[in-house]
Amino acid sequence: MSSKHHKIRVGISIGDFNGIGPEIILKSLKDKSITDFFTPVIFGSGKLFTYQKNVFKLQTNFNYINSAKEAQGGKINMVNLTKENSNVEFGVPTEESTKMAIDSLESATQALLNNEIDVIVTAPINKDEMMKYGFAHAGHTGYFEEKAGKKAVMFMVTEDLKVAVSTHHIPVSEIANNINKEKLKKQIKQLVSTLKEDFCVEKPKIAVLGLNPHAGDGGVIGKEEIEIIEPAIKELFNNGTLAFGPYPADSFFQPGKYKAFDAVLAMYHDQGLAPFKTIAYEEGVNYSAGLPFVRTSPDHGVAYDIAGKNLADETSFSEAIFTAIKIFKNREEYHDLMSNRLRPKPAHANNGIDEDLPKEK
Incomplete structure (x- = not known):
């Protein structure tokens, strides 16, 4: 309804x-x-x-x-x-x-x-x-x-900070094996769709964090950035998705950095949720995106x-209620807009002549 x-x-x-x-x-x-x-x-x-x-x-x-x-x-x-x-x-x-x-x-x-x-x-x-x-x-x-x-994306949201995590509730020892190029591409695309449909962001910009300390430091502290994360970002970017990174997680969550993006994709639970809950604990909301x-x-x-x-x-719970309401309304409006945009215009019998215009004498 x-x-x-x-x-x-x-x-x-x-x-x-x-x-x-x-x-x-x-x-x-x-x-x-x-x-x-x-x-x-x-x-x-x-x-x-x-x-x-x-x-x-x-x-x-x-x-x-x-x-x-x-x-x-x-x-x-x-x-x-x-x-x-x-x-x-x-x-x-x-x-x-x-x-x-x-x-x-x-x-x-x-x-x-x-x-x-x-x-x-x-x-x-x-x-x-x-x-x-x-x-x-x-x-x-x-x-x-x-x-x-x-599949859903665990998406922690406030008005100013939105953080998703690539892997959810799994042991740290299993994180690297649960990250791959195709999965990251799907998740970033899902974030873009979610930001457009549910949060009214016209051209979403996504920041992607690295997995390893210092985002691998050029391969010295791990190869996942070079072999998985960078190729996923590059492929999406070349096809018009505004995805950037991978960024070192330890220095990313400074106001001057994260506020330049509409959402952040962290590689694992604590990498994203620890800074999110520190910055936005009282008003933070967990949203199952997608x-x-x-x-x-x-x-x-x-x-x-x-x-x-x-x-x-109760602040976070109240925020969760009103965030759900806002998303529901945003999604309805987006779908109405897209439906009207895609609906073919009715043909007129006047061959394109506007009958409201004054006719030549």
Whole structure:
């Protein structure tokens, strides 16, 4: 359903409820005017959220529903996945909190695939614990890739800094073997498409980081730059893609450098996320780029150390919600624009003569 005809329905999975997931969700929705901007649909438990809102002294009211199809505008909707009491043990993952995280994610995703919600925002999960109970992926990205049948790029975004990573959640020892020319070319092309369609960047400029210290130092500290990364960049550049590099990662994230580009492609997780979270921790958003649907999340984890203490900052989760809404609208506008541009103009019977022009006497 087009956002032109309704407020965007934001599906929210709750993550591990013994972490800070419910707290940052509740805090993000605490303003009574929030439903003027979108329709929240939480996939959780009424009793669980009632307990947690009392812990954090928040006055949130829910519209309890059995399915996302029943969600009402102007209300904070709660798809009640269970009517049982939840045993909250802040700060530690339990079988109950882990299974609820899986159930919430799967229910929200199914609603997304059924077009019952427009976008999905995921609260933090404990990946290790979820895998113990049958979750087959080392994170959200792989899960959504499987559901979409398409590869995604992990893209960390703010207004001023956007960082993607070529390899996701894999051991450092496996990084070099998971980088190749064709993969890099596909990822850079995907970033270009994402920036155009989802962020309204007309001519994206992509900076690519090297894998090795000092970007290999001319081959002295590794050959991947010379043999893989440089050829990929050169081939794309010669075909019109504004890709540049490879740049040494240790000196790249200075304001005068990274702000000259629309996005950065790092070779591995910590190479990109460590500087990103340092520069943009509070407002950073994790976006799964390249999928047919919009999924975002905050750029932090479950934070068991502060769970239940009313210390969690909801800024990143709020940013994740509004980033998802913005991307959804941008993508709709882009597709409308391209559709109109490609639609053939109707032929006129006047052989090109404008009937509004004055006729010769």
